Amino acid sequence: MRRELLEQLQAGLAARDRTALAVAFHRVHPADAAELLAQLHPAEVARYLEIMGIGEALTVFEFVPFEVQKEALEHLPRESLTELITQMRPDERADLVEELDEPFREQVLSHLIKAERQNILKLLTYPEDSAGAYMTTDYAELRPRVDVRAAITQLRLQAFTKETIYYAYVVDHNKKLIGIISLRDLIMARPESLVEEVMHKNVIALRVDTDIEEVSKEMVHYDFLALPVVDADGRLVGIVTYDDVFDVMTEEATEDMYLLANLDTDEKVTSPLLRSVKLRVPWLLVNLCTASLASFTVSRFSDTISAYVVLASLMPIVAGLGGNAGTQSLTVVVRALALGEIKVRGNWRVLLKETGVGLCNGVVCGLVMALVALVWHRNLALALILWLAMILNMIVAATFGALVPITLRRLRLDPALGSSIFVTAATDTGGFFIFLSLATLLLNELLQHG
């Protein structure tokens, strides 16, 4: 089916046959058509735009991945390029223009009329992760003193060019946002009522510089379809819609997972090999430093290890289990911070609980390991040292696991950033130090029992 469509598409492009192209995509959703287009050469995508006409092709083109869009643009003749940029949705257009190389960007902007150019340049000034960077300026607008019947007519007329007409925003003569009304409210209201009588006046709006993660949280909290974005003076400048939240949630989850695994957030599974290496090596080198610290700690105890070499085989267990327990605490806390489940106050409660969990886990797992060691090496002192070391290191692990992300958040950094390196450094160095110190203190007992 897909294969067939792709062939139909290529044949249509080769023959410059508009009807064939229209037929090929007739029964396909634009998102799926875009997926097919993305498999072609950028020059062919550009040809598709030209043959179909920009207006028609745009519904599909807006679903085409960014990278492909960008390359396709370079194959478009000047007039089509201008038409395309003019007709795209403001938010997508700004995102695209932002990605273009400087000379090409200038060229594209120069083709636009002044108002369009200013709109793009304004959208480009918002910080990358702000509401302003994600919002669209294509919202449906109403005035307070029109009646419901006229309002519905106005929305009908606006429908072609707006991202959503299911929420309409009511503004005064200064563009100040004074109310919000859903299309559902409108069609349920008496036609002769005024908009200002039926609109919701307690508008929940966010400032244009709000972090998009915060915007996304609010929308999920309220189950909103769209959220209005205002400037410092309360003037409506755009809206963020539910599909933006889909994207943000995906990006945020990827970011947290990547940071917990010490990965650069720019990496993708499809990144070329050498790019992946370049992105991963710095993290590994940081890890090398903390690992060297642990190694140095072990080297301070060479005499003890030489005297009782069994220690060398058991010390990785203490460190490893600590690492695992620390990652558990870390992940629970990082996720809770991301979802807003932990308030700014009351963090010490979480910390205390994690420390308690570390203690209990240490008692249980340490006991199991101590018994195994007892059976294996028949050395009671060793078993006791192992038990005690595991209890202490699990406490270190859980405490650091909770403390590191909470501290990072207090410093207004991402709670996941580098946190697993900190925690592993603590559990490795701590584990070796605790275990080998205890062994050194009790070396005589160890050797007697051994």
Place this chain on the structure above:
Amino acid sequence: MRRELLEQLQAGLAARDRTALAVAFHRVHPADAAELLAQLHPAEVARYLEIMGIGEALTVFEFVPFEVQKEALEHLPRESLTELITQMRPDERADLVEELDEPFREQVLSHLIKAERQNILKLLTYPEDSAGAYMTTDYAELRPRVDVRAAITQLRLQAFTKETIYYAYVVDHNKKLIGIISLRDLIMARPESLVEEVMHKNVIALRVDTDIEEVSKEMVHYDFLALPVVDADGRLVGIVTYDDVFDVMTEEATEDMYLLANLDTDEKVTSPLLRSVKLRVPWLLVNLCTASLASFTVSRFSDTISAYVVLASLMPIVAGLGGNAGTQSLTVVVRALALGEIKVRGNWRVLLKETGVGLCNGVVCGLVMALVALVWHRNLALALILWLAMILNMIVAATFGALVPITLRRLRLDPALGSSIFVTAATDTGGFFIFLSLATLLLNELLQHG
């Protein structure tokens, strides 16, 4: 502000003053009101329901967290309970009833009329993670041969009881789904057109037993507001809406993060201490087994370590870096599988790339570490052994990091499930074995240079 509202709310409840309660929540969004309610005792929540009247209170109550809803129910008198359950949205109602303890559930169900009871019982039969478990049966329905004007009137009449009227589903006399039309399409169409003339006939619908993760992916792919769910015969049984996708995306991300950190998905940051211990210990015990395997591996090389004890301090570096590199590969692949970025075919490409990344990372990081070791211990043989061991173990790490989740997916298991334990087992045991084997083979050179 919040504190004030809470006091107002409590005073209103104590005085059983309906007006005071209505005033307190007048300017507050139901989601925020629910957050305040959730801070009260469940008996007070029940009292709120009674004083306000179920119909009024429900808009707020539907935002109250599950656990609180459940406990509040136990404090409601019989008639209010029946009214509440009857009036709740079908999907939320089924979720709630499912959570009740058996005798209480029977009691609640016995209060309902037969049709309601059957609706709930039917929703309960769908598997936990299926579209059926998430969908609502409150969708807007139209018939094909009514005209647009009548259709809008019908939607207006349905609006009170439906979760969304922005998409309406067109069914034939057998309830078979034959088209879909948005309210936007309807208000833009000529009033005298027939629904069947303006509806979209290429409906994208999913089967009721589809995994909800799949449903969520489809909705994100198409930017849908809602997606229809059909039974095996193509009959419409419900819809999944964008706010369900918000929840699913959050849950799925938490699940993947938790599984990568060896955490049970039932755990929350607010779980009581002993429950957290109970949920984490099994994972730690599994980790204890794999750590013991690594420990056993080291113990086989006691003679080598005794002969050159520096090895004991360096071996954790080889294992630790491998663990970190393995986690990087694992996370990239798990995330790509979750987002559908890796197709079923072509997995070997990903595997090959990761192995290549492992090789390069090993060459770079191994070289750095070898130089450090050379300066520190002034032993060329040691430096070379370290370099080679790190290259080999990074290859093991990256290969396992990619192979484990891909294999789990092929076995139709969650790609993240237990995967980090497998990978760490491979990098620990592998790291120690490779490093100490090389050292044993080249022991004479090691001691000569040392």
